[in-house]
Amino acid sequence: MKIAPLFDVQSELTDAAAGKCAIVLTTRVRLARNLANQPFPGWAKEAQRSAMLAESIGVVAGLPQMKKGLSLTVEELTDLEKQILVERHLISRELSTAKHGAGVVISRDQSTAVMINEEDHLRIQVLRYGFQLKKVWNAINALDSEIEERLNYAFSPTLGYLTACPTNLGTGMRASAMMHLPALVISSQMEKVVRAVNQLGMAVRGLFGEGSDASGSIFQISNQTTLGESEEEIIKRLSSVLNTIIEHELNARAKLLEADGSKLFDKIGRAFGILQNGRLLTSAEVMNLLSLIRLGIDLGVFPESRRPLIDRLFIEAQPGHIQYAARGTFESGQRDQLRAQLLRTEFNKFEPPNFNVGGKN
């Protein structure tokens, strides 16, 4: 398998140490960039796309940040490999459906990925564990400047970076945070939060981006607009929105415990029981069960040191990863069996829940 090296090393997404702020799982910034005087990928002819891919994949792979990284083209990847890359947030669904002349360069620690010929010529992303918007912006800003030394970007002094879709015009930047908001979901406040966040010009999506559902109470919050505001301003505005959401989530948790702690602990205990003993588990169900265990960790029911395992399982319980681990392709019923088996193994090594935490948050 072309992507096998991904599993040999620790990845930013699945193995990083627990962040200080458990509510924000990961922070990501992506930049849309295009080359001057070339048609955008969606309009380019096959030969033009191939030439563009050939030219830029080498340039990007040669960057110091990409040392010992992986360069992959869609032609050489199997459907399963593409699915795994999507599940690890390293390529988009759109890129995974491209038939030819598209690819991706992934850094060794998987914190950085540059998609080539997705909607734009380049989609650069940097992703880090926890709430680190500024650090991620600094990293991607430096990477972007290095790429610009080597490739001629399409840029207009008045409109900024020129992108295939006018909704990305200007900075071409989408900054986002993946947030775990179980208490807001349990207390049915999420709809209200989404509406408020939308009114502030920020978008709320599910774990796998546009059109995906919010299983596991995981939501992606990102800026909606890209023109007329600097990158720093966008990041500042997003940060303040994220901080407000964190505050609301913590309040909702406190209220749930105050109103009826045993009800919440019952949910957590049951989730633990199913994960230890289930024989057929769908990925949606597992996402929701893991979400409760993660909440349990935040509340002190399980040890803090287990949080990275849960975050890894969020990804490893996805259909592509289940099949990769079992070295084969399986129907959904068989996958549910394999998934339950994986979780039984992991959760039988897990410390039993300790509910004498006195509502500690």
Add this chain to the structure above:
Amino acid sequence: MANSLKCDLCGKPATVHLTQIVNNKIHKVDLCEACAQAKGVTDPSGFSLADLLLKASLNPEPAVAEGVRCEQCGFTQADFKKHGRFGCPACYETFKDIIGPMLGNMHKGTVHIGKVPRHALERKTLYDRLTQLQVELDQAIKSERYEDAARCRDEIHQVKQAFEGKPAELK
């Protein structure tokens, strides 16, 4: 109250009225039940009014003629209405009359503020200097200051040479 609101997308009576404040600007959209469902407006996991506004302003009248065509890549106004994306960077100049009014609804502002790539900045500086010198030259000729005019002309020549040395994207 004689005429009730119609759906912005299909024209049926609207039952969903949506107000979103994007960057201190109020955007209102009226939709019928079916379109609201189809566009995911009722979906609690969120939707983007910017996308909706873009599509709404694209959908209405089916392209009568092909309209403007981009000289660089052959992309037409009809293509833009169909795809909602452009064909190449030069399309932004070609279709500026179409896209210009839409940007205000989509974004916080209509002018880029933020990162400027270093090389593009150099080109921009040269371009701005050239524009300024041209104005000075015209004024000098008008007021018959021929020495100044000659100086401007020489400098224009120099800047143009430097400009040609750069990748010619900013014209």
